Amino acid sequence: MYEFIPDNPYLLLTPGPLSTSKSVRNALLRDWCTWDADYNEEIVQNIRRRLVALASKKSEDYTVVLMQGSGSFSVEATLGTTVPQTGKLLIITNGAYGDRIAQIAKVLKLEHIVYSCPETEAPKPEVLSKFLLENPAITHVALVHCETTTGMLNPLPELARIIKEHGKIFILDAMSSFGGMPLDMADYGIDFLVSSSNKCIQGVPGFAFVIAKKEELLKCKGNARSLCLDLYDQWKEMDKSGKWRYTSPTHIVRAFYQALDELEAEGGVEARYERYCENQQLLVAGMDSLGFEALLPENLQSPIITSFLYPRSNFDFGVFYKAVKQRGFVLYPGKISQADTFRVGNIGEVYPKDINRLLEVISALTV
Numbered sequence: 001m002y003e004f005i006p007d008n009p010y011l012l013l014t015p016g017p018l019s020t021s022k023s024v025r026n027a028l029l030r031d032w033c034t035w036d037a038d039y040n041e042e043i044v045q046n047i048r049r050r051l052v053a054l055a056s057k058k059s060e061d062y063t064v065v066l067m068q069g070s071g072s073f074s075v076e077a078t079l080g081t082t083v084p085q086t087g088k089l090l091i092i093t094n095g096a097y098g099d100r101i102a103q104i105a106k107v108l109k110l111e112h113i114v115y116s117c118p119e120t121e122a123p124k125p126e127v128l129s130k131f132l133l134e135n136p137a138i139t140h141v142a143l144v145h146c147e148t149t150t151g152m153l154n155p156l157p158e159l160a161r162i163i164k165e166h167g168k169i170f171i172l173d174a175m176s177s178f179g180g181m182p183l184d185m186a187d188y189g190i191d192f193l194v195s196s197s198n199k200c201i202q203g204v205p206g207f208a209f210v211i212a213k214k215e216e217l218l219k220c221k222g223n224a225r226s227l228c229l230d231l232y233d234q235w236k237e238m239d240k241s242g243k244w245r246y247t248s249p250t251h252i253v254r255a256f257y258q259a260l261d262e263l264e265a266e267g268g269v270e271a272r273y274e275r276y277c278e279n280q281q282l283l284v285a286g287m288d289s290l291g292f293e294a295l296l297p298e299n300l301q302s303p304i305i306t307s308f309l310y311p312r313s314n315f316d317f318g319v320f321y322k323a324v325k326q327r328g329f330v331l332y333p334g335k336i337s338q339a340d341t342f343r344v345g346n347i348g349e350v351y352p353k354d355i356n357r358l359l360e361v362i363s364a365l366t367v
């Protein structure tokens with residue numbers, strides 16, 4: 001449908017920024033006035049309505065705040081605004097993005113504890129239960145949905161059930177899954193969900209967004225530890241008229257609007273999810289036949305990004321990377337400490353035919 005036009009020197013098989021359509025990139029080519037209704041009403045408010053509709057069938061219970069900066073800025077804004085001085089945050093981590101949440105909590109001097117799991121293991125509901133029972137002061141729990149470090153899909157339904165049984169506020173980093181996997185925030189009692197412009201919605205990088213349970217966001221006035229990253233104040237201003245408190249990344253926002261159109265044209269999140277799954281399954285089967293074993297077993301693997309073990313101890317990823325890049329594909333280095341891996345993103349303007357081409361390229365290599 002949206003044919004990849006090779007005006008880029010290579011296809012990015014990365015987890016964001018990722019390959020975008022030419023039409024998304026073309027949408028950058030116009031200037032906008034940030035106080036005019038053409039921008040605030042027609043674009044910003046329209047995007048906000050569409051994001052909330054994507055997040056839940058009970059969309060009237062939710063609202064969304066768009067925030068300048070990359071995804072981590074919005075994670076920081078969410079932690080800094082939602083956890084009150086008297087609150088305590090539990091962070092569940094099994095990778096770099098969970099660790100980043102813990103790092104933010106430390107820098108912001110939030111009262112917090114960490115449930116840390118090995119990178120190749122899923123967090124366990126019974127361990128989470130134990131943490132919550134032994135630490136009744138915990139008010140908020142933060143989890144990463146798809147841990148992009150490995151590609152693991154954390155067991156959201158099981159963990160969410162425990163978090164809500166204990167009546168905690170639930171913050172989900174769904175950065176690399178939102179828009180690419182069906183998910184209704186109401187089903188899991190997610191109070192704050194963070195994602196960004198350059199992941200599964202397939203826009204270009206520059207802003208992120210936090211979808212919030214209205215009732216909970218309303219309680220956050222005056223909590224923020226930062227002026228610029230005050231989620232509540234940003235929301236109050238934006239909710240009135242679509243205005244961002246400070247300079248808005250207009251071109252990127254317009255490109256994101258185009259990306260949302262293209263998500264709808266593809267058939268919505270379900271259709272996109274199917275394409276990503278097909279990409280991922282083709283990739284794993286093909287790589288397996290070429291001697292590359294996936295790091296994770298199938299039951300822990302997301303359709304978003306896949307980690308592969310080096311096929312032998314003297315494998316030179318640098319040489320492999322360069323050879324594959326010369327032939328049109330950019331791969332992603334590994335990010336874990338327990339094994340030598342590299343990663344291949346399955347998301348973005350990437351289709352099964354591209355994965356087939358990649359497999360042909362790798363199979364013809366002698367490195």
Ligand SMILES: *Cc1c(COP(=O)(O)O)cnc(C)c1O
Pocket residue numbers: 015016070071072073097144146147148173174175176196
């Ligand atoms: C991409 C990503 C982020 C945000 O990273 P930025 O580089 O700040 O955009 C956070 N969490 C996860 C799981 C991600 O995949």
